[in-house]
Amino acid sequence: MRLNLYLTLMLLAFVGRPALAAGGLPGGDSLTLQQCYALARQHAPQAKQRTLLQQSADYTLENAARGYLPQVGIYGQATYQSEVTQVPISVPGQEIPVLSKDQYKLYGEVQQTLYDGGVIHQQRALTKTQRQADQQNVEVTLYALEERINPLFFGVLIIDRQRAQNAILQQDIQAALEKIEAAVRLGTALRSQADILRSELLQAAQQAVELQSTRESYIAMLALFIGQPIAPGVVFAEPPVPTAVATDLYRPELQQFKLQTAVFDVQEKSLAVRNRPRVSLFFQGGLGRPALNMLSNDVRGYYIGGLRLQWQLSGWYTARNDAALIGIARQQLTVQEETFLLQTRVTQARQLADVQKYTALLETDDAIIALRASVKQTAAAQLANGVLDAHDYLREVHAEDQARQARNLHALQGLMAHYVLQTTTGRP
Template identity: 25%
Template sequence: MMTKRILSIIWLSCATTVAGAQGTAVTLDACRRAAVERSPLSARQTLVGEKRKAQDRATSSSLLPQLEIQAQGSYQNEVPKLPTDFPLPVTMDLPKDQYRATVELNQVIYAGHSVRNTKRLHAATAEVETASLAVELDRLRDRINRTYIGILLTEKQLEVNRLMRETLESNLRAVTARMEQGMATGAEQASLAARMLELNQERIALSGERAKYITALTELTGMEITERTYFEIPPVPTEGIPDGEAAPFKKRSEMKLYTKQRNLLEAQNRMSNSRSNPQLSLFASGGYGRPGYDLFDRNFAPMAIGGLRFRLPLTSWDATQKEKKINRVAGRDIDQQQRDFERNVSIEAAQYRVQIERLQETIQLDPTLVEARKVVREQAQAQFEQGVITATEYLTEFNNEAAARISAEVNALRLVEAWIAYQAVRGIYN
């Protein structure tokens, strides 16, 4: 409770000061949502569904009656003839130039479940692609997290820099007044002026770093971000840290991807089985040509035939078994990948829990440390103004206070960053 109270005081005071001077407020959740909506990955997820529907329609078309027109003209050097000693008074005089035009109709009755299994394969493939895109979108959210925290850190450092420059400007005015009275030397003024230059250099570097982060955030989200935009600090979750959470990886997108990859292997096995199944179809053919089905007639004649066709592959069994063996090996590889992933996520989550606990303890001491450094700096300032200590000695305490203030602000934001990272490791982005 003490940690939450300290964080609330720090963040509320900063938010009140900054929000009053700046414009539109931006939240981390809004940035993540905007980045996801703007990302081509989201458009690709829609295309995956459209592609699957098109594939299914193409597969279903194989069940429709198939019509085919064929035409052929040929000339051959020999044709069948009856032997001269043939006992019957029959002659066969086939022409060497032959012509044929037909229309053929084929209708599948049973395709060995190949159409159904093909559609299942399309569905499993689409689910794998969608799950893969979801993993990439989580990486985009992680990038937004890092960019947003980078902006907050630079803003806090700039705020501390501004406070310290204001304090040093007051010191410089006091030293200048003392110099006019002959109570201070130019060396003291030069020391303070040099430190002011360093603070200005830090301000320029921090401003450049902030501009870099804002440019990246603008490009990723498409949001209108100006110098007056106020970035809200994400709140730390009210619930405590899960103590040794058994499965911190259960909500990760990668877990769904592993499941979908296994489903795809099962769909491939079913597809392999369907290639070995028997197939049954109706066929009919009609046309006109010379010779027709009557080989003894050399005139053009109509032709028609129809029936039932049965097909049973006898040599595809071995290929099917080899494909299944490949899929079994691929399935074991997926299992190994998942086990390695679960172990790494568990380790990473444990590390973040330790970091959060350490930061919670640290920020409890930060306000006391800052106040102590401020008191010492004020005492040193009074001694410096009285000529008791040198400018170098005063700057030492001045720098100590600046470091303590920066450390306190950074620690508070590091705790927020650690919570965000810990939630992201667990697959939580809200």
């Protein structure tokens, strides 16, 4: 009972309090830890972000590429001015027209970029790099699901071991009860001794019910993560012990840090190109009063075309501060990476110590079980001969039961420690 309580508290600390769900993978099938990892990734809501991020990046890249297409605009204005241009001479017999103070213009313009300083190219490069960083961020989120799957999967394995041991315990008590009942019928034992064993048998049956209920709870929580119902008959396959313990880190966060650094590199290049001059061809045509002939007060059509140079020098006002902001962001990222590495190394060291601890415990568990089994066999013989009472016999039965439960727990805790360490370390 104490081991079961310990297991429950340990798992709740890992998985929080997700809701339960009814299950039903086809009974008799087996479920592996790696299958749970894969199904959890497929079912996680975050997995949908991959497609959305790809679509968003594609639209952004397409829009940026259209910056090379001719840019078309229609413009118009109507003005009233206090003074107009006048010819300061008079010609006898000639009337020189006077421009109206209300003037109108409606025109269209086509502009084709010849040189943009590399702005569009950098926009596309930044979009691609940011997309990779965002995709890697999704990978980090999905990888973290393994930390939620491990305690649930191994929790079911531990409970299955406990249930098997509980069945053995009930068999031992039942065998002793049958012997005592025979002795009671012969008048060589008190009925109270049989009642003690019956009570203990009922308690063992209650423990079996508790274990089954806890197992169903863990399976229901696991079913929520993998997005598939799990039938009671599904067999949880015990994963093999990893052949080697990796020490180098292969976590997806490391790639995330590299990609975010690449984003900063592209942002710095974008700062360098945004203040460059731009050259384009343009053609403008429309109606105006006046048109290009400033001495005509008639509405007339016109057109004009040529080369245009644009150079926004005001961008230099903030260039230094913008570069400093990127530098600060780089430093913050460096601090985050160093913090992540430190915390991961500390966790890795603690988990490696756990692996070594359970290995050492298993070396003595078998010897303890052998000794307890020998004592229990002697106690069983003494009980049958009336030398030992039921209380003393049950003490030895429980001692062996606790020893076997401890070994089962140590074995699976050690196996889980290997896979938790593997999750912390990552896989190449």
